[in-house]
Amino acid sequence: MSTRTQQLKKMDQKYIWHPFTQMKEWGSPENPALMIERAEGNYLIDSDGKRYLDGVSSLWCNVHGHRVPEIDAAVKVQLGRVSHSTFLGLSHVPAVELSKRLIQIAPKGLTKVFYSDSGSAAVEVALKMAYQYWQLHGVKTKKTFLRLKNAYHGDTLGSVSVGGIDLFHEIFNPLLFKSFRADAPYAYRDHFKGSESAYAEYCAKKVEIILKKEHAKICALIVEPLMQGAAGMLDQPAGYLARLRALTKKYKVLLIVDEVATGFGRTGKMFACEHEKVSPDFLCVAKGITGGYLPLSATLTTESIYRAFLGKYEEFKAFFHGHTYSANPLACAAAIANLDLFKKRQTLKKLQPKIKILSAELGKIARLEHVGDMRQVGFMVGIELVKNKATKEPYSLAEKRGFKVSFLARKYGVLIRPLGNVIVLMPPLSIKKGELLMLCRIVQKCIEKITK
Numbered sequence: 166m167s168t169r170t171q172q173l174k175k176m177d178q179k180y181i182w183h184p185f186t187q188m189k190e191w192g193s194p195e196n197p198a199l200m201i202e203r204a205e206g207n208y209l210i211d212s213d214g215k216r217y218l219d220g221v222s223s224l225w226c227n228v229h230g231h232r233v234p235e236i237d238a239a240v241k242v243q244l245g246r247v248s249h250s251t252f253l254g255l256s257h258v259p260a261v262e263l264s265k266r267l268i269q270i271a272p273k274g275l276t277k278v279f280y281s282d283s284g285s286a287a288v289e290v291a292l293k294m295a296y297q298y299w300q301l302h303g304v305k306t307k308k309t310f311l312r313l314k315n316a317y318h319g320d321t322l323g324s325v326s327v328g329g330i331d332l333f334h335e336i337f338n339p340l341l342f343k344s345f346r347a348d349a350p351y352a353y354r355d356h357f358k359g360s361e362s363a364y365a366e367y368c369a370k371k372v373e374i375i376l377k378k379e380h381a382k383i384c385a386l387i388v389e390p391l392m393q394g395a396a397g398m399l400d401q402p403a404g405y406l407a408r409l410r411a412l413t414k415k416y417k418v419l420l421i422v423d424e425v426a427t428g429f430g431r432t433g434k435m436f437a438c439e440h441e442k443v444s445p446d447f448l449c450v451a452k453g454i455t456g457g458y459l460p461l462s463a464t465l466t467t468e469s470i471y472r473a474f475l476g477k478y479e480e481f482k483a484f485f486h487g488h489t490y491s492a493n494p495l496a497c498a499a500a501i502a503n504l505d506l507f508k509k510r511q512t513l514k515k516l517q518p519k520i521k522i523l524s525a526e527l528g529k530i531a532r533l534e535h536v537g538d539m540r541q542v543g544f545m546v547g548i549e550l551v552k553n554k555a556t557k558e559p560y561s562l563a564e565k566r567g568f569k570v571s572f573l574a575r576k577y578g579v580l581i582r583p584l585g586n587v588i589v590l591m592p593p594l595s596i597k598k599g600e601l602l603m604l605c606r607i608v609q610k611c612i613e614k615i616t617k
């Protein structure tokens with residue numbers, strides 16, 4: 166390690182508090198700090214020049230790689246015009262262009278775009294809009310939400326209120342608003358015997374039981390489509406999302422689909438909703454929207470929701486919500502360039518054979534002695550490590566097997582970040598075939614070593 170890197174790490178420890186990090190261990194031999202300085206394509210490069218394959222797309226947001234000439238250029242052009250001006254009472258050029266483009270690619274029926282600056286904020290906006298919608302309609306009893314077990318929708322208190330990951334959220338319970346919780350699919354641990362469609366029916370039924378009884382109190386159901394990400398990449402049976410859409414229509418409850426993780430190609434289609442031909446009432450997007458370049462998010466909604474908020478000024482029906490950096494122009498410019506690249510590089514078409522290669526490689530990893538379950542939706546992967554494959558007995562979280570695999574992978578030039586005992590892979594869509602093979606082989610080797 167160079168003395169400069171040593172100094173940087175010292176200063177990091179002196180001044181910084183990192184997210185989701187036990188700072189007492191940060192920088193210790195068990196949790197070595199890594200100082201990223203540059204990037205190139207699908208690699209991040211540290212301050213000593215060592216290269217690492219970005220195996221989780223810089224926390225699930227990178228799409229076309231790093232330092233993409235077209236996105237770099239788009240941001241530079243925008244820098245030459247204006248970096249930021251407010252969206253409260255003003256508009257700007259890149260936001261107009263981006264909104265049109267988002268509506269063109271979004272599921273049918275979504276016609277309006279509301280911008281904010283993080284996935285959590287996009288979820289807050291959907292929750293508040295759904296709530297206010299029913300209030301404006303004079304339906305005063307609908308005051309809460311239906312959420313799924315193990316859901317993750319962000320870290321602000323509103324989004325935590327509809328989240329369900331006890332490890333992250335339990336301590337904040339007294340601060341949260343109450344909501345109804347339904348069991349979510351988790352085929353590996355559900356002991357359900359039957360076909361995939363029977364399982365989808367079974368899981369949807371659990372949601373219906375609550376909707377049937379409590380729909381008069383529920384504004385909206387919020388879900389991560391196809392796969393619950395932060396829960397440990399828990400995939401849902403085919404047909405489940407479409408059933409939820411039908412149920413929410415039947416019981417007059419709005420549907421919020423949180424595509425913050427799944428959006429922008431991650432599942433093999435532009436949006437996960439497309440797999441099930443679902444149009445939600447709200448679509449929340451963030452992470453991949455700018456190609457992983459800049460903070461931006463959006464809540465897309467329908468004409469009918471939008472119209473409920475129209476009225477004379479003095480009726481005060483407006484949606485009173487906004488952030489200083491809502492729709493930041495640099496971020497919008499990056500997002501437009503990101504969408505252009507999907508077309509220019511035929512990203513989704515070229516992704517399909519890579520998804521197949523990934524499946525084949527994961528098949529090999531699935532056979533390892535301590536790999537209990539292998540879950541994949543497109544380029545989203547969860548590898549659940551267990552102590553005993555036959556009984557599905559989990560490793561104790563205190564053993565930190567997931568982190569140990571991830572730290573070992575760094576030695577071989579791969580960056581990944583686990584969720585408990587689940588190894589997550591979510592490479593940039595731009596990953597090359599050779600890089601994908603390398604990623605899987607190194608992860609396999611590291612799992613073998615750490616679970617020996």
Ligand SMILES: *Cc1c(COP(=O)(O)O)cnc(C)c1O
Pocket residue numbers: 282283284285286288317318319320389394395423424425426427451452
């Ligand atoms: C990451 C994530 C969020 C939160 O997004 P932030 O930009 O980190 O606030 C919300 N929902 C889902 C499904 C996510 O994966």
